[in-house]
Amino acid sequence: MPSEKQTAVKYYVGVDVGSASVRAALVDEFGAVVAHAEQPIQVWEPRPDHYEQSSADIWAACCSVTKEVVRGVDASQIRGLGFDATCSLVVVDKQLQPLAVNSEGQNHRNVIMWMDHRAASQVKRINATQHRVLNYVGGAMSVEMQPPKLLWIKENLPESWEKVGYFFDLPDFLSWKATGATARSLCTVVCKWTYTSDRGWDGSFWKMIGLEDLVKDKYEKIGKHVLSPGEAVGEGLTPDAAGDLGLPQGIAVAASLIDAHAGGLGVIGADVKGHHLPCENRPITSRLALICGTSSCHMGVGETPIFVPGVWGPYFSAMVPGLWLNEGGQSATGKLIDHVVRGHIAFPELEAKAEASAHSIYTYLNSHLDLIKKSLPVGFLTVDLHVWPDFHGNRSPLTDLTLKGMVVGLTLSRGLDELALIYLATIQAIALGTRHILEAMQAAGHEITTLFLCGGLSKNPLFVQMHADITGKPVVLSKEVESVLVGAAILGACASGDFASIQEAMAKMGKIGRVVQPNHEHKRFYDKKYEVFLKLVEHQREYRSIMHS
Numbered sequence: 001m002p003s004e005k006q007t008a009v010k011y012y013v014g015v016d017v018g019s020a021s022v023r024a025a026l027v028d029e030f031g032a033v034v035a036h037a038e039q040p041i042q043v044w045e046p047r048p049d050h051y052e053q054s055s056a057d058i059w060a061a062c063c064s065v066t067k068e069v070v071r072g073v074d075a076s077q078i079r080g081l082g083f084d085a086t087c088s089l090v091v092v093d094k095q096l097q098p099l100a101v102n103s104e105g106q107n108h109r110n111v112i113m114w115m116d117h118r119a120a121s122q123v124k125r126i127n128a129t130q131h132r133v134l135n136y137v138g139g140a141m142s143v144e145m146q147p148p149k150l151l152w153i154k155e156n157l158p159e160s161w162e163k164v165g166y167f168f169d170l171p172d173f174l175s176w177k178a179t180g181a182t183a184r185s186l187c188t189v190v191c192k193w194t195y196t197s198d199r200g201w202d203g204s205f206w207k208m209i210g211l212e213d214l215v216k217d218k219y220e221k222i223g224k225h226v227l228s229p230g231e232a233v234g235e236g237l238t239p240d241a242a243g244d245l246g247l248p249q250g251i252a253v254a255a256s257l258i259d260a261h262a263g264g265l266g267v268i269g270a271d272v273k274g275h276h277l278p279c280e281n282r283p284i285t286s287r288l289a290l291i292c293g294t295s296s297c298h299m300g301v302g303e304t305p306i307f308v309p310g311v312w313g314p315y316f317s318a319m320v321p322g323l324w325l326n327e328g329g330q331s332a333t334g335k336l337i338d339h340v341v342r343g344h345i346a347f348p349e350l351e352a353k354a355e356a357s358a359h360s361i362y363t364y365l366n367s368h369l370d371l372i373k374k375s376l377p378v379g380f381l382t383v384d385l386h387v388w389p390d391f392h393g394n395r396s397p398l399t400d401l402t403l404k405g406m407v408v409g410l411t412l413s414r415g416l417d418e419l420a421l422i423y424l425a426t427i428q429a430i431a432l433g434t435r436h437i438l439e440a441m442q443a444a445g446h447e448i449t450t451l452f453l454c455g456g457l458s459k460n461p462l463f464v465q466m467h468a469d470i471t472g473k474p475v476v477l478s479k480e481v482e483s484v485l486v487g488a489a490i491l492g493a494c495a496s497g498d499f500a501s502i503q504e505a506m507a508k509m510g511k512i513g514r515v516v517q518p519n520h521e522h523k524r525f526y527d528k529k530y531e532v533f534l535k536l537v538e539h540q541r542e543y544r545s546i547m548h549s
Contacts, residue, residue, distance in 0.1 A: 010498055011078050013070065013247065014488030015062050016259055017085035017170060019043070019113065019294045022058060024065035025482055026073065027489035029498065031509030033480050037068035044109055046102060049120075051113035055090050055098055058111070058170070059177055059244075067246035079498055080252040081178065081237065081245075082230075082491030084262035084484060085170040086114045087192045089149050094165040101153060101160070111170065112149050115295070115331065115392070117401060119148035126151070126209050133194040133205045138311045140399045144331070145192045150211055167222050169193070171256035178241045178253045181234030184223035185255040190315045191327065192258070193222060197316040200226075227255035228317060229265075230494035230502050254495035260297035260327070261319045262487030264289035267452040267478045268299065269320070269506030275515055277474055278449035284320070288441075288448045290434065290467070291484065292457035294335045298328035298396070298437050300446050308444040310397030311437065321502055326446070328396035328437035333430050334457050336391055336405075340426045341365070346419040353416075366462045368420045378462070379428065379469060380525055385409035385421055387429035388536040397440035398537070406536050427463050431470040432533040438471055452476045454483030461516075468518040470526045479511035486510065 010029040015022065020043065026035040039061040044052040062083075070078060089112040093099040098110035112118070123143040127134065134141055141147065146169065154161045168176060169188035176182055189195035194205055201222075203215040214222055227233060233253045242249040257265065268289040272280050279286040289299040298311075301323040305314035314324035332339075341347060341361065354364035369378050386408045393401030407425075411418070442448060451473050457463045458477055468475045480486050490505045499505040 008074070008077050011073065012489040012492040012496070013066060013078060013081045014485040014492065015066060015081070015083045015174070016262065016484045016488055017041075017058055017062065017083070017174065018259060019086055019115070022061035022065055023482070023485060024062070024069045025485035025489060026069040027486055027509070029493065029509070031480060031486055031511050033482055033485065035069040036482060036485070037065040039065050043113070046104070049117040050102075051116040052101060052109040053088065053111040053113055054108045055092070055110055055173060056108060059174070062174065063244040063246070070246055075248045078247060078251060080254060080492030080494075080496035081247065082254040082488040082493075082495065083171055083174040083178070083256040084259045084488045084491075085174060085256065087144070087188065087258045088113045088170040089146055090168040090170055090173040091153070091160070092165050092168070093163045096165055099160055099163055101157070103157065114144050116149070117143050117393070119143055119152040120401060122151040122155070123148035129208050131205045131208055133196075133202050135307065136194070136196065136313060136315065138313070138396070138399060139309055142312070142395060142399065143401050144395070147194060147209060147211070150214075151209060154211065164221060169258075171258055172223070175233045175253055175256050178237055178245070179234035180238050182223070183225040183227050183233055183255065185229055185257065186226050187229050187257045187261050187318045189223055189226055190318045191261075191312065195223070195226065228321060229255050229257050229261070229319070230491045231255045232495040252492065252495035252497070254491035257319070257487065257491060259484055260291040260299065262491070263291035263297075263454045263484040264299040264319050264487070265490055265502070265506060266480075266483035266485075266487030266510055267454045267476070268301070268510075269503060270452070270476070270478065270510035270512050271507055272476070272512060275476075275512060277476065277515065282449070284323070286447055286449045287452055288438070288450070289452045289454070291455045292333055292453060292463070293455040294333070296330040296333040296430070296434070296455075296457070298434065298441075300326045300441055300448060302326070302446065306445045308397070308441050308446075310399045310440055312396070326441060328441065330389065330430060330433050331395045332389070332392040336389055336430070337423065337426055339391065341419065341423055344419045344422065345414050346416045349416055350419060362460055365420050365423050366460070368416060369424055369462070372417055372420065377519070377522060378424065379466065379522060381421055382425045382428060382529075385425045386529070386532050386536060387422070387425045388533070388540065389426065389429040389433055396437050403537065403540065406540060408536065424462070427466050428470065428529065429533065430463075431466040432530055434467060435471050435530060436533070448473070450474055450476060452478070454478055464516050468516045469522050470530070472518050472520070472523060474518065475516040476512055477514045477516065479513035483510075
């Protein structure tokens, strides 16, 4: 802490709601995380493809972790609060109480998670309309967006539908709980609800898909007042919220971001001078932010709108003010790696050996791969083992939620070696999927030279190196591992008025840690892996055509 003679350091609180936990950080004006806390939150999976949460459980966790990170800090030094969260759908009734999103009538389960795919038939009908708003989501809406979920509720839970007071994207729910203001973030409504920054809501779309009642009340339930990310919401923190969070009443609360967009904000604007990167002295449009956790999001920005088939956007000012955002993504990445590793018969052996060596299971697997590679580069171990990673459908660039995962090259081996190899092949498949998205974006007009990685998977050196080698592009890792939390804190810093713009805050608070270069000697091998990768989906579509004809 600063001495009395020094100018008091300014602090900002960033709160990040992920799929399985809530995290908070106290971040100083230079982008350093000085305190960090995390608490798990509950997920219900009542049936396949249905994932639900509780907004009360989430808010309680937000309060708990925030109190922890500000404990002992002079309240006068805390200047602003920013939230980010998954793009899950929160439903409250006219009395502002949680309202069930399930047939069991369990009101505490009032959140349909982002990864919930219950609305598959609804999204198919929405896409069949070919309405003009679909041009801004890559030509086809994802089941993970909000309109199909709203339609599912209306068609399957009519009693809940009649009782609804508000529908919130989870980031907007958090700013509402903190301020009492129902303003929505431009990020959420543009990226997940079909709002456009120039035209606003398009009533013809909602009427065409059967949700005309949202138009009748002049969009009161889904958002009449929209703010840019980082703008101050309402009158700041309410007395009740201040007590819950352990923060001073009235401090600035920012219009929020979706979690991946906060990660993008935390890394993409960092100063790269002196690192000899191809993006140095080039505009920010030459960078791609890759936020990789349970799922992965690929964020690229442009000075003009670029329409990329199968990639969401272009969204104006949805992440960086004044720039158009395109967002590619993979629906299951960290979740997929976990699924493959923990589902293998050799997992108990791995778990025991990792625990005995005092390492995580993934650190142990990486070391085991180094042991079995012999004279080969590690990546070459999968010459005869290939994975198609869409175990939860394809978000980008194929936009096909019906695609399934594939593994080619299995043997009768059941040991730790085989587990390590399927782990490696899965990581490579995710990186090959990133290459697939990158190629679609570049074919449409993006000129991306450098990847900026953050999120939980960026802590895994094998994951990072495979992305560098397979895409052929250098990977920048931020100095602060928790870039998503830094992004949330940047919002709070902007809302406080301490920075003139988000761009200024990004440049000052985003810091580069390490650069990972691709091994160009391995290019030929990964070009061949990519050729096989594309063949896998061709074969899947061919055999499905045969079986369903």
